Amino acid sequence: WKISGRAKGVGYVPGADIESRQFGHAWNAVCLRGEYLLIESTWGAGIVQGTKFVKRYDPFYFLTVPTKLIYSHLPRKDEEQYLSPPITVQEFLSLPFVKPPFYTAGLSFTKRMGTEIEVNDSRLELEIERTRPDANKPLHAYLEWDHRQVPVFIQRLSGHGKRGGQLYRIISEIPSHGEGKLNIFVLLDGTEQRFEFVIFDHDEETLPEFCLFTPGKDTITIPKVLRNLSDGSVTYALETTLNEKGKWSLTFLKDEETLDFMAQYSVE
Known part of the structure; x- marks a missing residue:
């Protein structure tokens, strides 16, 4: 049967008017062996790139449990949420903006999260659980703040979450007052590092220089991205594609003429 409602589709960003006509949508529900499941055949058939529809089958949207689709789809009728208790429009808008790869990668929040995270003492912290860790599909995150990317630390915790998965703590130092956007994602191809x-x-004068040597002996500098005045720490970060086969070397400049070897990565 058909369900009518609103969906966080093309053009949606947190804070958008969900009552706008562009977010009006319809999908389907079925009852299979006594369980209510949802079918979103439009989104499951492909994606919109620019003005074109590109066919791309996504199994996530077929027989989806209501507790996952509710992050992006809100029925007009409360009883068609198939949740107990149902959520309000305001609660729907306060849910994090989550896309299917979040679930297919086995990710979940350890506690209920909203679209806004209040930060105390200039430090952002939250925990997520991953039930299907994959070294070839690493977990990444970054914070968009004042038109730049702020590094985010992902700490692997001991023990397991409620679903038996690996727990991670995401930490970032907030550089100033204001607002930003935290992005959490999994690199599906495993080539980005x-x-x-x-x-x-x-001291600023004695800070070392770090660089990455490619298999072709080119040098990529790893820049300083954050200085924390409270503890005197300096963060270096670089995100790059390992697009050459062979040995990649991580080094630092010990003095003007000497490079000291730190680690090596093999790309086959």
Whole structure:
């Protein structure tokens, strides 16, 4: 049967008017072996790129459980949410903007999250659980703040979450008052690599330089991206594609003429 409602579709960003006509939508529900499941055949058939529709089958949208589709689809009738208790429009708008890869990668929040996270003492922290960790599809995050990217630290925690998955803590230092956007994602192809580390107790004049040597002996500088005045730490970060086969070397400049080897990565 058909369900009419609103969906966070093309053009939606947190804070948009969900009652706008462009977010009006319809999808379907079925009852299979006594369980209500949802079918979003429009979104499951492909995506819109520019003004063109590109066919791309997405199994997530076929027989989806209501607790997952509710992040993007809100029926007009409360009883068609198939949730107990149903959520309000305001609660729907306060849910994080989550896309299917979040679930297919086995990610979930350890507690209920809203679109806004209030930060205390200039530090953002939250935890997520991943039930299907995959070294070839690493977890990444970054914070958009004042038209630049602020590095985010992802700490693997000991123990397991409620679903038996691996727990991670996401931490970022907030550089100033204001608002930003936290992006959490999984690199599906495994070719993108993020290098990120922190050093302490260095004056600006004595800060080392870090770089990445490609298999072709080209040099990629790893820039300083954040200085924390409270503890004197400096964060270096670089996100790059390892697009050459062979050995990639992570080094730092010990003095004007000497490079010290730190780590090596093999790309086959």
